[in-house]
Amino acid sequence: MTTPPNHDESSENVTDFADFKARFDAFTAGSGSPDDSALAFVDAPLKPLPLLTPPDTPVLFRLRVDLADSHPPIWRRLTLPSNLTLDVLHDVLQTAFGWTNSHLHRFALATDRHSHETQGILTPYDVEEGDEGVLESELRLDQLLAKKNDWLRYTYDFGDDWDHTIKLEDVLPQQAVTDAAVRCVDGRRRGPVEDVGGIYGWEHLLAVAAGTTPPDYPEQREIAFEMGLHRFVDEIDLAEINRGLERLAGSDAALGWLRRHTSSGGTPSKLDILFAGVSPDAQRHLAGYLASADVVEPTPIDEAEAATATAVIRTFLGNVGGGIRLTSAGYLPPARVRALMEELDTEKIWRGEANRELQTYPLLFLRETAAQLGLVRKFRGDLLLTMRGAQLRDAPVELWHYLAARLPLERSDDGRDSALLLLMLVAAGEARSWDRLRESLDLLTSMVGWTFGGRGRYGNDSALSDASDTRRVLGWAGTGSLLPPSGSVSHGLETDAARQLARAALTRWT
Structure with a gap:
């Protein structure tokens, strides 16, 4: 018999499959125990996560987070306490990139993306699926990163696969770091729209909207137009991101305040009903606007x-x-x-x-x-x-006070919810421009379950019109005029007077 080329009869890598099958059959029949080579095809036990011992005193980390394969790169530079748990870091990343927390996510070691060798970093969903590892809520960032250039992976939405690299740029010792606020100190480009086919689908859609690339199909240009991408300004707004991070930091306290009033008895308010109808993640997101509005304190008026x-x-x-x-x-x-x-x-x-x-x-x-x-x-x-x-x-x-008690004025379910969300945006000081207000309301109405099927990133560009009765009352209060004067960037909704009335409307029922 001719020996095949490159065949080494003395090699230990050559397997006698007849002998292998005989030993495996004996093992499965309970008549014997195979040696290690017979079970080589069986997955080896996962190694424990290689966790570091965190410092006795937390320090300040400076991270750079890049969205993989984006050109020019979409990235954020964050400063945050080293003892931040990964579930909180997930919320921070969602806020920093403008994601909506509508899909699954996963953290992973730099060297083992799919947790084939080591145990995984688990979300509650992974636990339900029976995966082996440690909950992200039980892991501190400084148990995984310690020195410059250490890095982690973070993937959001396993369909579009938004992959992020989280690199430790510097360790900055600081006193009382546990009280340090999470901040976004630099970055480039706005975050993508979700459900567009990942980073390549996003970049292609932007090019179609700009007219530099032909559409893949006739309707794609209209889709880009309806999403507002024809007027898309791809520039980061650090102030807006940091306001979002401040809302995130205050959301639990505001949600606790709302729940205490809800459980105190009486007829549920419109705000109670709105929050009761959405997921816990959406509740926390919305509660951030209540935190920025400082609803815990009374609203004085002279x-x-x-x-x-x-x-x-x-x-x-x-x-x-x-x-x-x-x-x-x-x-x-x-x-x-x-x-x-x-x-x-x-x-x-x-x-x-x-x-x-x-x-x-x-x-x-x-x-x-x-x-x-x-x-x-x-x-x-x-x-x-x-x-x-x-x-x-x-x-x-x-x-x-009578006006505050009657807002929102809308009677339909979708109009009432749109107006409540508008009150929250105005009270939180998020009516700084008409376009951004419309975009924010587009997002929030989609988060609470409304789908109007129109223009806007989420198809709810018309939500601001659905809240027009409440919007006009706030505008009259903000300007003292029937029509917004020249220079009013949001029809008066950006003023302190409009914010004051919106805040009172949100807390009047308490």
Whole structure:
């Protein structure tokens, strides 16, 4: 018989399969025990995680986290206490890159990505699946990283496979480091949209939106447009990320505050109902906005502040006075429209003739809102003040508290939830620009389960319109004007006055 090329009969790597089968059959039949070579195909026991002994006094770590295969690189530089547990680090990474915590994740050693040789770093889901290892909530970062250039892997979403490398750049001793806040001190590029096919799908979608790459299929360009990528500015906003990290740090305390009030009895508030309908992770995320709004403290209001915040509504109530005879079609007569607009639109922002209510929609919305608030009503062709409207038209502080108690105004389930989320964003000071406010509401409404199927990253670009009744009241309070003056970046929602009213609306029920 011819010996095959490169065959070494003396090699220990050559297996006698007939002998192997005989010994294996004997083992499985219980008539013997194979030697080690017979069980070479069986997985060896996993080695324990090579954990380090953490320092007696925690130090400050500076990490650089890179999103693998991104070009130019998408990365963040973070400073954080070395004793941070990995479940908290997961939340930090979600916030730093703008992920939504909607998919599974995993930490892994740099040298054993799939935990083939060592035990894994487990999430609660992995424990349910019977995997072997240590819970991420029981592992400190300084048990895995100790010196410069030590690194870990972090993967988010096992479909898109967003792989991150977490490298220790420096160890910075610091006193009282356990109280140090987690900060993002540098980075490049905004985080990708989820569910787009991973980093390559994201980069391709950006190129399609920019017109530098042809779409893979006819609808792809429209998808990029509907996601808002045609106006996408791929620049990191460190201040926004750090506000998110501050919300994360305060979320547990705010959620505890909400739960204490919820368990105290009585009729559940709209806020209770909203939180009860979402996952624990979503609850913690939303609670961060309550923390930024500082809802634990009372909301004071003085006479001058209340007078400005209620000026639009009080002006309207004052003009209604003893009643206004409506036209046969049920609208304010032209003379009243002109008079009200003269008083409410002193900067002449409205470009129309302002002589017909139906075509002067800011005034029409004001009348409808006053009716919705129970301050005016129609009776036999007249517009009249209600008893409550007559009581409050010359009482700014009382009217301000009344508005806070009635918000949100929306009656549909989706409108009410959108408006509640809007109140949380405004109260937390997250209405600094109109586009970012719309993007934030797009995300939050998707997190609580709404799918409108329109434009925006998550298809809920219309959520801000669904909350328009509440938005207008906040805007009137923020500017003291029927129409936002020039220079108002978010229709008045960015002002302290709007934030104050939104905060009161969120806590009025307590």
